[in-house]
Amino acid sequence: PQLWVISPLVNIENMSSQVESGVLLEKVGRVGVITMNRPKVLNALNLTMIRQIYPQLKKWDGDSETDMVIIKGTGGKAFCAGGDIRADTGKAGSSLSEIFFREEYILNNAIGTCRKPYIAIIDGITMGGGVGLSVHGRFRVATEKTMFAMPETAIGLFPDVGGGHFLPRLRGKLGLFLALTGFRLKGRDVMRAGVATHFVESKKVPEMENELVDLKSPSTENISKLLDSYQDQSQLDAEKPFVLESHISDIDRLFSSSSVEGIVGNLRADGSEFANKQLETLSKMSPTSLKITHKQLQYGASLSLQDVLVMEYRLSQACMRGCDFYEGVRAVLVDKDQNPKWNPSSLEEVSDQSVEKCFSSLGQKDLIL
Template sequence: PETAEYTSFLSAHGTFSRIDRILGHKSRTSKHTDAVEVLLERKGCAGVITLNRPKFLNALNLSMIRHIYPHFSFLEQDPETFLIIIKGAGGKAFCAGGDIRAISEAGKANQKIAQDFFREEYMLNNAIGMFLRKPYVALIHGITMGGGVGLSVHGQFRVATEKSLFAMPETAIGLFPDVGGGYFLPRLQGELGYFLALTGFRLKGRDVYAAGIATHFVDSEKLGMLEEDLLALKSPSKENIADVLDAYHAKSKIDQDKSFILEEHMDKINSWFSANTVEQIVENLQQDGSSFALEQLKVMYGSFLS
């Protein structure tokens, strides 16, 4: 989006302007071939962003960030764009996380990509949660972990399917649950967020909705129809979009009567993980001694020792 209108917006508007001038320049000076990693399209009433690295489970890299962020400003200013849809290509993943391999290899080559990547990724996450004024719909179909959570959970609408797989696995690689995890995880029911943060526990399908990560659940075979109905809306409001999503959610049948996978353990999770320190949580798990408690202890010790 390098139109005169867009450039004028960057220089005059306060919401994104300063950061856009930085990231927008980097995006426009990057190689054209990088653009295929993320598709930016206008369809119907929506701006559609497609993460397009299916061979790498749409893992997020710096080039993708530098294409998506400036595009937000264009969509915000475009009078014919009423919502933003973000999705992943290939059917296996929305986004499996940040491209840690690329960051690691760059570090070995003495290239300082890590600082740029994390700074700009967090700026992107913050923009989704704080600055976007138009409805944002993330179709979190397939693997959604780490960086993929950051691209989705801060928006108004997150649509899971029976093939969704959510986790915040950062502690297993010696990192903290980032991409805004410190904000959204403690706001889940009870102490669930602390449990997910420290264990990297994986939620699948309708459990992603039951946990409060997704706002809606739709059978995967209906996902294409849902997108078409959203794109066909005429000048929709947030309420119009919510009505469409609610209608599809109400009609979803897969695992409709399934109990939340952690339901039978939630009382204990709330007790164990309410401690003020990790050491006390570990002690709580040791004292309980149940198979479920010991399983989480094993996962946590593995994370701490790796």
């Protein structure tokens, strides 16, 4: 969670005059290349960047001169560590959170529906908003530097940017486990979990990019073969088992419940070291966020990406109306005391009715895709 980035979002009125190149958009041969370019803040995604990427992606997608799109980050530490959200986003009188989430989710959908092969090179920290820029694309290449997490329940939010679509589609209850606990996956494990499609050592990435640009017939199949060949050359950590391998059956058993209280009950009754560790983690999270997230993944398992994003937009606005998000940002990012005072403070106090209300239509303000 501490990798969520906080800095002032650009004032919308005079944005055009102060656009920095937070994202570089270029054409290399017949390949559209998007480079996240804010290394000092771990390439955090802000509204300016969303407004640069979206029209360019749509143009490349409909353009006969473009064969594929590659997205990557600069600085060597992060692909994109999350959304750039400041503490007062969405407080009374601010429409910024409405706009930010709306435009971010529209971009996530454009990536998910992109007809051209879309290749995300997730070399480094990939969290929250960075997951939304990568996971819905056709190819996601992890390296030994990749660190993936959806840590939103720790700041009073939920794993958005389409998390309700891809997380329940991971094997068994793995997605729910990652969503509730914010567990961090690293390197090859990001691929083993099913979040990335390939694992390539980071020193081989520049050569791989050059070969992608040089592909004479860049069909999905040929791109897939090329990425497979780079994965075959990458033996780093190949002998190490998946970090959660010995716990997969525990996760499936312990996280199978129709309620968060049920999961907590399972963990308590189990009493193993692994179960106790997850209990401790969950006890620090926003109870409201945990309940919203559980239902989000339950619903999302049978919805299209578009319907999930519409649902998540409703949830984002419910979180902006509540108090846990501001308290989470304060505790994790502003005061950094890591001691949020959640309200309600226990799962029992979060009523099913209040959770259900978060999913209700916003009428004319609903997200339209």
